[in-house]
Amino acid sequence: MDKSQKSKDKIPAPVGESIPRVDAREKVTGSAIFTDDIQFGPGLLFARIKRSPYPHAKILKIDASKALALPGVKCVVTGKDYPGFTGLYLQDRQVFATEKTRFVGEPVAGIAAVSEELAEKALDLIDVEYEPMPAVFDPEYGTTKEAPLLHPKLGEYTVANFIFPQAGTNISNHFKIRKGDVEGAWKNCAAIVEHRYQIPHVQHVPIETHIVIARAEDTGKVTLWSTSQSPFAQRNLIAKALDISHKDIQVIAPYVGGGFGCKAGASMESLIVAIAMKVRGRPVKLRLTREEEFYTAFVRQGLVAYFKMGCDKDGNLLAMENKFYWDSGAYTEYAVNMTRASGYSSSGPYDVPNVKTDSYCVYTNHPVTGPMRGFGMPEMHAGLEQCIDELAYSIKMDPVKFRLLNCVQGGDIIVTGMVMHPTGLSECIEKAAKAIDWGKKEKASAPHKMRGKGIALMWKAPAMSPNAGSSAWVELNEDATLTVGIGGQEIGQGTHTVMSQLAAAALGVPVDHVRIAKPIDTDVSPYEWQTVASRLTWSMGNAVVNAARDARQQIVDMVAKAWKEDPDDLDIVNGNVISYKSEESISLKDIVIYGMPKENFNGWIGGPIVGRGSFMPTYVTGLDPETGQGERAVVHYTTGCQAVEVEVDTLTGKVEILRAVGAFDVGKAINPELVRAQMEGGFVMGMSTAIFEELKLKDGVLQNPSFVDYRIATTTDAPSKIDSIIVEVPQDDGPWGARGIGEHSMVPTIPAIANAIYDATGVRVGSPPYLPEKVYLALVDAGVVK
Amino acid sequence: MSTHKITVKINGGLEQVEVPSNMTLLSMLREKLAMTGTKNGCAAGECGACTILMNGEPVNSCMVLAVEADGAELITVEGLAKEGELDVIQKTIIDKGGVQCGFCTPGILISAKALLSRNPNPSEAEIREALVGNLCRCTGYIRIIKAVHAAAELQKEAA
Numbered sequence: 029m030d031k032s033q034k035s036k037d038k039i040p041a042p043v044g045e046s047i048p049r050v051d052a053r054e055k056v057t058g059s060a061i062f063t064d065d066i067q068f069g070p071g072l073l074f075a076r077i078k079r080s081p082y083p084h085a086k087i088l089k090i091d092a093s094k095a096l097a098l099p100g101v102k103c104v105v106t107g108k109d110y111p112g113f114t115g116l117y118l119q120d121r122q123v124f125a126t127e128k129t130r131f132v133g134e135p136v137a138g139i140a141a142v143s144e145e146l147a148e149k150a151l152d153l154i155d156v157e158y159e160p161m162p163a164v165f166d167p168e169y170g171t172t173k174e175a176p177l178l179h180p181k182l183g184e185y186t187v188a189n190f191i192f193p194q195a196g197t198n199i200s201n202h203f204k205i206r207k208g209d210v211e212g213a214w215k216n217c218a219a220i221v222e223h224r225y226q227i228p229h230v231q232h233v234p235i236e237t238h239i240v241i242a243r244a245e246d247t248g249k250v251t252l253w254s255t256s257q258s259p260f261a262q263r264n265l266i267a268k269a270l271d272i273s274h275k276d277i278q279v280i281a282p283y284v285g286g287g288f289g290c291k292a293g294a295s296m297e298s299l300i301v302a303i304a305m306k307v308r309g310r311p312v313k314l315r316l317t318r319e320e321e322f323y324t325a326f327v328r329q330g331l332v333a334y335f336k337m338g339c340d341k342d343g344n345l346l347a348m349e350n351k352f353y354w355d356s357g358a359y360t361e362y363a364v365n366m367t368r369a370s371g372y373s374s375s376g377p378y379d380v381p382n383v384k385t386d387s388y389c390v391y392t393n394h395p396v397t398g399p400m401r402g403f404g405m406p407e408m409h410a411g412l413e414q415c416i417d418e419l420a421y422s423i424k425m426d427p428v429k430f431r432l433l434n435c436v437q438g439g440d441i442i443v444t445g446m447v448m449h450p451t452g453l454s455e456c457i458e459k460a461a462k463a464i465d466w467g468k469k470e471k472a473s474a475p476h477k478m479r480g481k482g483i484a485l486m487w488k489a490p491a492m493s494p495n496a497g498s499s500a501w502v503e504l505n506e507d508a509t510l511t512v513g514i515g516g517q518e519i520g521q522g523t524h525t526v527m528s529q530l531a532a533a534a535l536g537v538p539v540d541h542v543r544i545a546k547p548i549d550t551d552v553s554p555y556e557w558q559t560v561a562s563r564l565t566w567s568m569g570n571a572v573v574n575a576a577r578d579a580r581q582q583i584v585d586m587v588a589k590a591w592k593e594d595p596d597d598l599d600i601v602n603g604n605v606i607s608y609k610s611e612e613s614i615s616l617k618d619i620v621i622y623g624m625p626k627e628n629f630n631g632w633i634g635g636p637i638v639g640r641g642s643f644m645p646t647y648v649t650g651l652d653p654e655t656g657q658g659e660r661a662v663v664h665y666t667t668g669c670q671a672v673e674v675e676v677d678t679l680t681g682k683v684e685i686l687r688a689v690g691a692f693d694v695g696k697a698i699n700p701e702l703v704r705a706q707m708e709g710g711f712v713m714g715m716s717t718a719i720f721e722e723l724k725l726k727d728g729v730l731q732n733p734s735f736v737d738y739r740i741a742t743t744t745d746a747p748s749k750i751d752s753i754i755v756e757v758p759q760d761d762g763p764w765g766a767r768g769i770g771e772h773s774m775v776p777t778i779p780a781i782a783n784a785i786y787d788a789t790g791v792r793v794g795s796p797p798y799l800p801e802k803v804y805l806a807l808v809d810a811g812v813v814k
Numbered sequence: 815m816s817t818h819k820i821t822v823k824i825n826g827g828l829e830q831v832e833v834p835s836n837m838t839l840l841s842m843l844r845e846k847l848a849m850t851g852t853k854n855g856c857a858a859g860e861c862g863a864c865t866i867l868m869n870g871e872p873v874n875s876c877m878v879l880a881v882e883a884d885g886a887e888l889i890t891v892e893g894l895a896k897e898g899e900l901d902v903i904q905k906t907i908i909d910k911g912g913v914q915c916g917f918c919t920p921g922i923l924i925s926a927k928a929l930l931s932r933n934p935n936p937s938e939a940e941i942r943e944a945l946v947g948n949l950c951r952c953t954g955y956i957r958i959i960k961a962v963h964a965a966a967e968l969q970k971e972a973a
Contacts, residue, residue: 048908056904056923058851058891065850116885133817233951235855235863285853285917286951318856433939520915520952705911705957712954735860735949746955 038694040533043764046701047539051518053285061282061547063239063255068311072241073102075303075314076147077296078137078154079324080129083165083393083728084178085158087127090137094153100142101150101537105304105555107443108135110302114269116261116293117188117577118200120179121359121396123298129158130178130358131395132323132728135296138303140312167353168332170198177359177751178391191364192653200356201364201389203371205443205656208382213347217338217423226795227331228722229355232400233740236285236320240297242304243311250301251278257287257517258558263550265294266301272387277301278420282547287519289399292560293361307723322733326398327723329363330355331407335415337380343425345434350374352408354387357394362403366391368406369491372651372661376441377436377453377487383443385656393407393728399560405488405775406714411797412483413779418792427783428461431485438666438757445653452693453667454484454755460691463751464671476679478812479686480788483671484776488769489662490561494648498564498571499554502531502579502639504620508603509541512575515548515556517569521770522562523700527572529698530763533607534576535639536600537616554642562768565698567643569763574641583620586634590624645761661703664759666767669691670711670776672747674784678813681804683719683785685745691753692772696765703769704752710773711750716741718778719798820884825847825893833880839873840864844882851891851920854950862948865921867891872928875949891920894927902972903927906964907957914952922948926962934969936962941970 054060092104094273103617105692107126113119124135137154141147164170175198179185183195193200214220217234241253259279267274268799284291300314326574329771334351352370371387420430435457438441438616461467464481472479490496501513512531518524524544532539545553556568559584587605588595597609623634671689676682703799720739724731732738734748758765778796785793785803791810793803807813815834822829826846833842840857843849843866852875855863859877866875867889885932894901903926913919922945929936929944936944941962942955950958 049911049913051916052908052913055913055919056891056900057895058849058920060916061850062853062917064844064854067848190836233949234915234917235951236853236915237855237951284915286915288951318858318860362950495926522914562874701911705914705953708954708956709914709952710954712956713951734858735856740949740951741955742947742949743955743959746942746959748938749954750954750956 034142039529039764043533043698044700046699047525049531049615050528050544051669056215059082062236062285063253063282064315066241068241068257071310073140073142073307073310073312073715074144074147075138075140075300075312076144076151076792077135077149077299078156080132080134080136082129082160082245083132084161084163085129086159086161087125087129087136087277088159089157091698092137095139095150098146098150098153101598102140103303104154104305105138105306110270112252112264112269112271113185113500114298115359116265118193118216118360119186120200123302125719131393131651133395134358135299138299140303152597159477162378164198164393165725165728167330167355167392170390170392171353171389178393190368190650198391199388199552200360200391201367203368203387203656204654205371205374205383205385206654207443207445207657210347210349210382210384213382214338216340217346218341219419220336220338221415221419221422222336223415225333227407227410229327229330229394229725230717230721231723232288232290233329234286234288234290237316237318238291238296238325239315240300241311241313241558242300244304244308246308249276250304251280252297253280254297255284255291256281257284257291257519257560258293259548259550260515260555261558262294262541266298270300270301271642278549278551280547280549281517284517284519288401289560290326292399292558295396295398306420319733322738323395323723323730325503327357327395328400329366329397329407330394333408333411335384335411337415337419339419340422343420343421343423343430343433345378345380348375348380350385352387354389357392357397359396359433360389361396362399363397365491366399366404370408371656373405373487373489374408376409376416377485377667378434379436379440380443394725401493401710401713401771402775403561403771405486406717406778409484409486409775410778413776414782414792417783427464428457432457435485436487446656446660449664449760450757451541451665451667452544452755455755456668456691456693459753459755460669460671460689462701463689463753464673466671470673472675476676477677477787479673479675480784481671481673482784482787483669483778484783485669485781486772486775487665487667488772489774492557492561492562492563495644496557496563496567497642498556498568499642500568500571502535502575503552504616504637506618506621508537508616508620509543510535510537510679511543511545512552512572513545514568514572515553516564517548517559519559521706522699525702526565526569526698530569530572531576534573534640535580537603540604562770562772565766565770566759566762569766570643571641572764574643575639578641579637579639582637582639587614589633598746615749655747664767666692666694666769666772668772670780672780672784674781674788676785676788676803678807681800681802681807683798683803685715685747685781687749689751689753690773691755692769693755695759695762695767696756697754698766700754703754705738706769707752708750711777712741712746714774714777715781718781718796722797818881822880822883823875823887825889837880838874838876839878839880839883843875843926849892850892852973853917853920855917862921863918863926865948867924867928870931872925891923894923901927902968903930903961903965905970907961910956910957910964912953912961918948918950922950922958929962930966930969935966940945
């Protein structure tokens with residue numbers, strides 16, 4: 029055998045193979061364990077939360093004496109017990125409100141009792157007196173001088189160094205982009221488009237609601253069993269909020285029944301720890317009802333966005349001026365960083381020489397917002413991509429051609445001054461346009477229906493702390509199988525499968541030899557920042573590959589020593605160490621635990637093999653707070669596009685999505701079918717937010733907290749056909765070139781549908797959701813129907 | 815709260831359970847019998863995660879009182895595979911990639927199973943209609959619909 033054939037020189041199997049999900053069998057037989065399935069026996073207590081009925085109010089009095097007198101009630105906890113402040117980037121929030129409540133549903137007290145029923149009954153016996161205060165329900169109004177101040181102590185809160193709260197206002201972060209000369213550029217524009225969009229709050233709607241069980245021991249140790257996307261971040265946040273040492277908090281997180289961002293960080297988890305610490309020794313369970321899930325954990329940010337953009341007569345984009353007012357709700361958590369992320373990506377995936385953006389994070393008396401699939405990008409692209417479309421038409425250029433002319437390419441100096449890495453966006457556009465038969469007008473299925481096609485582009489970078497890290501271990505077993513320790517969560521995306529593939533490929537064993545250690549347990553699992561930002565395949569993947577390579581090197585060194593060969597001549601293939609030189613071969617079995625005998629049994633070499641690996645990007649730089657310019661704002665961008673064909677019923681206004689195409693540059697698809705599954709699932713979720721979803725808030729009170737009144741896409745709404753096209757321009761620091769795809773597939777969906785509605789009817793529908801009545805009235809206003 | 819002793823056949827085995835009058839069938843399965851394969855997604859009959867077969871018909875077990883099931887025959891997700899051999903719908907949902915987080919999967923499988931037993935040759939529209947009460951936030955449904963198609967085909971071949 030030739031050395032050049034060594035597996036490390038090419039992309040090894042099973043990278044790039046669509047192996048079946050490793051967690052599928054458990055999940056189809058009902059044996060997969062989710063948090064609510066864990067059994068705690070008769071000692072289990074149940075918690076319920078007393079919540080504010082007012083969007084903004086002073087708390088005058090809390091009297092829990094009647095509740096405490098009820099037999100079976102074990103404790104009542106209020107803000108007095110835990111007055112400290114918490115928050116991911118800006119510490120603006122208490123576990124239970126003390127002086128004021130700032131949203132309907134804000135916790136003011138918690139109860140533990142022997143049954144859920146009793147806890148619920150006891151809630152009604154807690155007497156809370158409030159004095160309602162004027163509130164803010166609109167982020168734009170929230171920035172004005174007339175608006176009531178929701179956080180008078182904003183200037184005193186502890187804050188991360190890349191977030192800029194404006195004391196004395198409701199603005200918790202202001203991010204600016206000043207690139208080129210926008211004012212000077214307008215006069216060179218042949219066409220200018222200017223619009224305002226309002227994107228409503230929506231909810232993630234995982235089918236599994238938030239559930240946490242906590243147990244505090246006399247020793248001070250606290251254990252949580254939690255529906256968490258980020259067990260380590262949760263540990264960190266709770267440790268800080270409740271002043272407990274990290275080593276004394278253990279977060280155990282089994283399979284997550286859908287997260288989409290709402291199970292990231294900590295939302296309701298600190299509540300249960302605070303309660304558990306009052307009933308030491310007994311586990312306490314808090315399970316959000318579906319109604320609570322709709323507005324008391326996390327909802328998606330609302331957005332009021334202004335876009336102004338212009339191009340020359342040949343279609344070259346010259347300038348963009350954007351203003352974003354992000355409605356963060358009562359507390360900020362992730363929203364301050366999303367404000368930043370939408371700012372540093374505010375040009376969209378385009379090469380624009382002059383950009384001015386002001387992105388504001390604004391407190392309102394709406395539910396607390398958290399990260400949701402796309403992290404601000406679906407909301408921002410919703411308006412941006414409709415404006416791009418309109419701009420193309422206004423200079424009579426085909427929208428696909430316009431996008432190909434202006435889309436970002438490797439080497440471009442992007443909005444933050446960073447040099448764009450190689451990207452396959454043009455290829456995505458060309459392939460998607462071809463797949464949807466762009467330019468070919470199809471006949472509508474009925475005389476009262478209008479048919480059209482639309483396209484929209486996207487880009488998104490993992491929005492995270494610049495130095496978010498991953499780690500992994502790989503432990504070999506006697507039979508040459510391996511157990512892989514990771515700290516990232518399986519939330520449906522298929523990360524256990526992908527990590528198995530990466531570990532198998534990097535070590536040189538069949539993939540069915542790999543088992544991912546679970547549940548994730550912060551006492552046992554290696555550190556992982558969070559399962560967010562579509563970063564696991566890339567970041568945790570690198571850690572797993574590094575750990576497997578570390579184990580591989582230990583094995584090869586041991587065998588080389590035993591065989592008296594050069595380690596460089598050895599390789600591990602299909603679970604056997606082989607020598608390209610002597611053509612010797614030995615199975616990994618036993619030697620990975622017991623080592624190998626020296627010559628003439630004169631002692632031993634080696635020992636149990638454990639590989640370790642970690643990964644942390646070290647190259648992200650800060651940005652100038654006045655201009656948003658810097659050398660490298662982000663780790664990388666995943667780019668792509670979607671194209672759709674729709675039919676609009678002119679009698680009802682109903683929009684039907686007939687077919688869809690997605691094309692994304694994922695760097696390298698480790699498991700192509702899982703990548704396509706993300707593209708499909710993301711499209712339908714995006715489609716659902718485009719045509720159905722809106723949290724209807726009236727003076728801060730949610731009007732539709734149920735699946736009957738808050739409709740999400742069902743089987744009858746999904747299009748018959750979604751083409752998913754994988755483009756692969758490798759990421760220089762991804763495992764075999766891979767980048768993330770989890771969130772990106774719902775980013776361009778709203779504008780792709782809006783642009784298709786325009787193509788069908790000639791009417792711009794603007795802000796989502798495109799409900800039948802909204803579309804119908806827009807058609808009437810435009811004179812399309814009479 | 816008064817309690818009642820009821821007898822049910824679950825996945826082929828007889829069980830006698832003492833249940834409070836207001837206990838739902840879902841709570842009985844999950845809390846009394848620790849059969850946690852059936853999921854609780856809304857407790858209001860809206861999401862379909864708790865779907866089981868009761869006397870052959872799919873029901874939202876959160877909307878049925880346990881006492882109503884006295885004497886009934888129940889099939890839950892745990893009862894689909896026989897002696898380690900997966901049911902055809904379990905196989906095809908894996909093959910077609912119709913599983914992601916897995917939380918809605920038990921209810922989807924039961925609804926699909928009910929459809930295939932009353933209509934061995936369903937059209938795409940009939941599959942969509944049969945599963946309309948089972949919400950899934952991950953997959954976008956297309957692969958699930960394909961899996962039901964494929965299961966119908968395999969069933970026909972086997973017959």
